[in-house]
Amino acid sequence: MKKILLIPFLLFAALSMSACGSGSGEPLTPEQPEQPENPGGSDDNPDTPTPGGNGRYLVLFASRSGNTERMANEIREQLDCDILEVEPEVAYDNDYNAMLERSQEELAAIRQGNYPPVKTSVESFDDYDIVFVGYPIWYGSMATPMQTFLHTHASKLAGKRIALFATSGSSGISSSVSEARNLCPGATIIEETLLLTSSTLSQMVTRVPAWLEEIGASREEPDEPDTPDATSLKVNIMVGSRTITATMEDNAAARDFLSRLPLEVTLNDYNNTTEKIFYPDPALTTEGVTRGCAPTPGDITIYAPWGNVAIFCKSWSHSNDLIKIGHIDGDGIGTLNVGGDITVKFERQ
Numbered sequence: 316m317k318k319i320l321l322i323p324f325l326l327f328a329a330l331s332m333s334a335c336g337s338g339s340g341e342p343l344t345p346e347q348p349e350q351p352e353n354p355g356g357s358d359d360n361p362d363t364p365t366p367g368g369n370g371r372y373l374v375l376f377a378s379r380s381g382n383t384e385r386m387a388n389e390i391r392e393q394l395d396c397d398i399l400e401v402e403p404e405v406a407y408d409n410d411y412n413a414m415l416e417r418s419q420e421e422l423a424a425i426r427q428g429n430y431p432p433v434k435t436s437v438e439s440f441d442d443y444d445i446v447f448v449g450y451p452i453w454y455g456s457m458a459t460p461m462q463t464f465l466h467t468h469a470s471k472l473a474g475k476r477i478a479l480f481a482t483s484g485s486s487g488i489s490s491s492v493s494e495a496r497n498l499c500p501g502a503t504i505i506e507e508t509l510l511l512t513s514s515t516l517s518q519m520v521t522r523v524p525a526w527l528e529e530i531g532a533s534r535e536e537p538d539e540p541d542t543p544d545a546t547s548l549k550v551n552i553m554v555g556s557r558t559i560t561a562t563m564e565d566n567a568a569a570r571d572f573l574s575r576l577p578l579e580v581t582l583n584d585y586n587n588t589t590e591k592i593f594y595p596d597p598a599l600t601t602e603g604v605t606r607g608c609a610p611t612p613g614d615i616t617i618y619a620p621w622g623n624v625a626i627f628c629k630s631w632s633h634s635n636d637l638i639k640i641g642h643i644d645g646d647g648i649g650t651l652n653v654g655g656d657i658t659v660k661f662e663r664q
């Protein structure tokens with residue numbers, strides 16, 4: 316049985332070595348394929364990634380003889396991120412032939428839909444921008460523990476970006492990329508993958524950072540989008556391609572207005588461009604706000620009986636029904652002092 320299973324692999328090894336033309340007699344497996352299992356640093360609690368400083372990325376890896384694990388650690392070091400080893404429920408035999416036999420059986424079982432159990436599970440990937448998934452190539456395929464992991468976590472990985480990396484003797488990565496797509500149909504498998512073979516493993520320290528840069532993964536935090544200052548009374552008013560500014564009053568009506576921003580409205584021309592008006596819906600609160608104003612150009616007011624906001628382009632006589640809620644800065648009112656209706660967008664600075 317063992318021999319039958321070994322023949323195709325040895326044939327494959329011979330073929331792949333001659334195909335890549337190394338001629339160096341380089342073994343298909345790494346230099347020390349019989350190294351003891353490396354626990355990978357997650358023995359205490361295999362389901363909790365070892366955290367890094369940068370929680371945006373998670374590196375998952377399966378590795379039997381340490382090559383893929385070294386790559387995983389290199390990624391982790393570059394990104395200072397979380398890492399977790401995906402381990403089979405039953406460790407692989409140290410006897411190499413027994414291991415080959417089992418891996419073949421497992422690959423055959425997976426083709427029948429029976430996934431060999433792994434002891435690693437992850438609660439949620441919500442915090443991660445990219446999940447890195449690394450594995451050795453076994454008989455042209457993704458190593459079985461990682462296939463099981465992706466299969467059992469497919470729904471949790473839906474919507475996530477997955478970056479694949481692998482090591483092999485000389486085989487390519489493309490079949491395993493298809494496998495990843497089939498195992499996690501809801502995830503986005505990033506086009507650019509990284510494969511290091513026995514002849515390129517030594518380039519790890521240059522190839523890994525170059526790949527990370529290619530896929531836009533870096534240890535730097537992305538720039539925070541400018542969040543408006545909730546305490547500021549300053550407002551931008553976009554009028555076509557121009558932006559004018561206003562300073563709001565520190566009263567309840569103005570704060571109600573500020574709380575509704577951003578707000579896009581059409582200002583209707585009123586009384587031959589004396590005012591530009593709109594009706595907030597619902598009307599702004601005027602409770603407890605001092606009434607009475609003799610508007611000058613640029614004043615932003617509420618006409619209390621009607622509930623409309625009136626921005627004055629021209630001066631007007633004093634009215635006890637007007638409530639001042641702000642003023643357009645400088646000579647910005649000139650931008651609104653044109654005939655007709657104008658669409659504007661108010662937003663907080």
Ligand SMILES: Cc1cc2nc3c(=O)[nH]c(=O)nc-3n(C[C@H](O)[C@H](O)[C@H](O)COP(=O)(O)O)c2cc1C
Nearest residue numbers: 378379380381382383451454455482483484485486
């Ligand atoms: C069961 C098994 C199957 C393998 N099949 C292939 C293969 O099809 N093509 C190949 O190039 N290398 C093959 N290899 C070699 C490994 O992919 C390679 O040594 C890899 O770097 C091992 O990664 P690891 O140290 O993280 O376990 C195989 C190794 C094993 C143990």
